[in-house]
Amino acid sequence: MASSLSPPKVNMEVHVHNRHKLLKSLRQHLSQSSLPLHGFVLLQGGDEQTRYDTDHLELFRQESYFAYLFGVEEPGFYGAIDIGSGNSILFAPRLPDEYAVWMGKIKSLSHFKEHYMVTTACFTDEIPTVLKQHYQGSGKPLLFLLHGLNTDSNNFSKPAEFQGIGEFDQDLTTLHPILTECRVIKSELEIDLIQFANDISSEAHVEVMRKAKVGMKEYQLESTFLHHTYMYGGCRHCSYTCICATGDNSAVLHYGHAGAPNDKTLEDGDMALLDMGAEYHFYGSDITCSFPINGKFTSDQSLIYNAVLDAHNAVISSMKPGVSWVDMHILAHRVILESLKKGHIVVGNVDDMMDAHLGPVFMPHGLGHFLGIDTHDPGGYPKGLERRKEPGLKALRTARELQEGMVITVEPGCYFIDALLPPAMNNPKTSKFFNQEVISRFNGFGGVRIESDVLVTATGCYNMTKCPREIQEIEAVMAGAPWPVKKTLSSACELAHPKFL
Amino acid sequence: MASSLSPPKVNMEVHVHNRHKLLKSLRQHLSQSSLPLHGFVLLQGGDEQTRYDTDHLELFRQESYFAYLFGVEEPGFYGAIDIGSGNSILFAPRLPDEYAVWMGKIKSLSHFKEHYMVTTACFTDEIPTVLKQHYQGSGKPLLFLLHGLNTDSNNFSKPAEFQGIGEFDQDLTTLHPILTECRVIKSELEIDLIQFANDISSEAHVEVMRKAKVGMKEYQLESTFLHHTYMYGGCRHCSYTCICATGDNSAVLHYGHAGAPNDKTLEDGDMALLDMGAEYHFYGSDITCSFPINGKFTSDQSLIYNAVLDAHNAVISSMKPGVSWVDMHILAHRVILESLKKGHIVVGNVDDMMDAHLGPVFMPHGLGHFLGIDTHDPGGYPKGLERRKEPGLKALRTARELQEGMVITVEPGCYFIDALLPPAMNNPKTSKFFNQEVISRFNGFGGVRIESDVLVTATGCYNMTKCPREIQEIEAVMAGAPWPVKKTLSSACELAHPKFL
Numbered sequence A, B: 001m002a003s004s005l006s007p008p009k010v011n012m013e014v015h016v017h018n019r020h021k022l023l024k025s026l027r028q029h030l031s032q033s034s035l036p037l038h039g040f041v042l043l044q045g046g047d048e049q050t051r052y053d054t055d056h057l058e059l060f061r062q063e064s065y066f067a068y069l070f071g072v073e074e075p076g077f078y079g080a081i082d083i084g085s086g087n088s089i090l091f092a093p094r095l096p097d098e099y100a101v102w103m104g105k106i107k108s109l110s111h112f113k114e115h116y117m118v119t120t121a122c123f124t125d126e127i128p129t130v131l132k133q134h135y136q137g138s139g140k141p142l143l144f145l146l147h148g149l150n151t152d153s154n155n156f157s158k159p160a161e162f163q164g165i166g167e168f169d170q171d172l173t174t175l176h177p178i179l180t181e182c183r184v185i186k187s188e189l190e191i192d193l194i195q196f197a198n199d200i201s202s203e204a205h206v207e208v209m210r211k212a213k214v215g216m217k218e219y220q221l222e223s224t225f226l227h228h229t230y231m232y233g234g235c236r237h238c239s240y241t242c243i244c245a246t247g248d249n250s251a252v253l254h255y256g257h258a259g260a261p262n263d264k265t266l267e268d269g270d271m272a273l274l275d276m277g278a279e280y281h282f283y284g285s286d287i288t289c290s291f292p293i294n295g296k297f298t299s300d301q302s303l304i305y306n307a308v309l310d311a312h313n314a315v316i317s318s319m320k321p322g323v324s325w326v327d328m329h330i331l332a333h334r335v336i337l338e339s340l341k342k343g344h345i346v347v348g349n350v351d352d353m354m355d356a357h358l359g360p361v362f363m364p365h366g367l368g369h370f371l372g373i374d375t376h377d378p379g380g381y382p383k384g385l386e387r388r389k390e391p392g393l394k395a396l397r398t399a400r401e402l403q404e405g406m407v408i409t410v411e412p413g414c415y416f417i418d419a420l421l422p423p424a425m426n427n428p429k430t431s432k433f434f435n436q437e438v439i440s441r442f443n444g445f446g447g448v449r450i451e452s453d454v455l456v457t458a459t460g461c462y463n464m465t466k467c468p469r470e471i472q473e474i475e476a477v478m479a480g481a482p483w484p485v486k487k488t489l490s491s492a493c494e495l496a497h498p499k500f501l
């Protein structure tokens, strides 16, 4: 198939809005701390990188905080926001004449000013002069620089550096938590972009389901997905490296990297677990579909698949502002264990299983994470909110309560992992729960994950991902039925986001 | 179309051969300098990189010198060659238990030993111990580390670092020139890999020619190419970011990067200049095709296209061991200027034009570069060979004489570049050569480049690239004719490489 979609024109107002939001939060913070409303937010955009010692240039992708505030696609920029006036200033690199021969027409400052909707555009070598001109306070002008911890990577963002920075006072602590918090709650315009990334990626997943055949290689599924999202969606980047795991590879949570490069042959009887999401104008998607390569679920595959789907649906049905994400994670574990009990894979009391931390044996990762300009969007653990220590809960990328405007992935999974299951089956505290005979049937099964991107609305949530999820839907689509099917919306949750009514 | 090709099994002997070649050269050098034949070549492989402060992992691609000697796909390795015994030792990272849950089965040392065909495999934390055990000399063991200039990037390779390196003597000057020189002359097994990258990329170029239609976006040509080479060739990486330039963009030599991202709409009457090449097991291809989007050359398009094709063919007909690459570059300029004179674009004596450096006005880049594990493979300017200063010649990535086993791109081009042409037309030294009236017809034309990857053989050369090149071939293929066509080989050059008879 071709596609019913085409890339929408990007509305650069999204970044104007992001800057206003930051300005408002920052001014509020300064007022509350009885601090003057001057100084500048100053961010340094990313630079192009060469590979090792060579002149091989990696395709540039903007640093995410800079992309959030300024939306600039080109490398080598700086951006400032004048806290007093609210003016925004972009600083573009001054390019040498030969740039025009090798890299293309040198864009004018007025082009950047208009295209990126900022108040002023100057050159990066003018930063100190321009900032001093604009400064309305007394003494050395104050720069609010970005420095803080990313709680997923444990890396720190690098504050801006430029020649002449010594002539400025620097604040390294105020900006990061405030800007990060801005990114947690998505605006309508941001949601539009995440929705398009979801639409084209959902469609591409359906295309992959239809094309998947015994005898193909996993990377051919990746190639099919990449092609569909770029060809029809204009998505040059993915949110992350595609995970195309089939058979026992589907129990490897982050399969697909250079050391495990999607190179297995698809076999009859294998499940596929495909975690792939495209990015559109910096905003991403993160979607996992699981299905049998041959198009028909066995009863064991149905058992595990429905265990995960029930957890996915139970969580989405429960999501609304004020709900604790930790509770959602626990709910997913409970629903999965209940299904496994019904399937005679585990035996005993589910409360006892929960107390014995049986959940993370089958689902060692967190239930989901914020999604936006980064796949693991920041803000999961603002200051004061500690990561939990318990098995399973410690893997959560956030322990927050849901708020309207958050976009979070719901990605329960159930895996038969060689490194986890035998130790738990031999552990005296947990061995009693396992039905050894039934579990042996799942040797080499791998795992199932179902992942959707969900927007928290005022009264509930909205699932932005539109893939076939019910077993009969998947089997029908794989047999050639159209998707999406015309149907009566069955879930109240799907009706919750007014934009989509 | 699908494809007549499929990815060949990689013969890891290619790296065994590369190591033997280095060992032979290095021992010869040490003997000639009356130095003892002990110590170790020690290289550090590349590490995975996260994007800025986030946990977003870029898809890992091995550092090229390390790939040459060891062929290792995974990050975090070191490799050593014992100069005395000739033994090769791979050092793999010691992975934590949870790697098995997140990243996949932890591969054993014996797996690495067998798969990468080395004498021994150990862990990276054993480097000092293992090297000292193997050392046969007296005193501190000597390490030959990689440190030297890449003459394309002007960057230096970073010598290996590890804990305990202080217990070793270090030589930073010997290895780089010798190893670089090894990479310049390709073995049969290396040529096989470059040939496959060429075969699948040539086929993908033909696929793109057939699919290109007025109204499409340039990036849709890129997507088509990427899909074909990955889907049917298993090529996960390209040698470089695809250049999909149409209309006046085709005069931008390195179009396609984030600041000029292949986003123009294809228009009737436009020429396309597509510079795209896939990489297979580290070895690359670098191919440019130029053709009219609508499938029929105008007379002006034919004029410029044939000027470039004549230069391309003249160079390939002249290439053989002993020929100077500078002379080939000058030949290309001369052939292009002669054609432009026949087309009344320039007027006067071609010798005078050459003396006035008119060549680089139309073709400001070098004629070609070595190709291998890097697109701009190193070794173009070994010590003692200086870069020429003249316009045009200074852009050459090598000024060497051709030798059997070199693989070099032949990529003449002719462009109408706004940043170069008007200044030359106004320059009193060159203005007389331009026919202003005729040149005005080429406003917005862009440019043409034809690029093939050529192997120097004992008596001539062999063109590894198999794209339609004659105008009638391109028009026929774009109209649906099969490719390759069965034909009598017309060029003696094509017969020169015995492997392909």
Ligand SMILES: [Mn+2]
Residues within 6 Å of the ligand: A286, A369, A409, A411, A451
């Ligand atoms: Mn996810």
Ligand SMILES: [Mn+2]
Residues within 6 Å of the ligand: B286, B369, B409, B411, B451
């Ligand atoms: Mn080239």
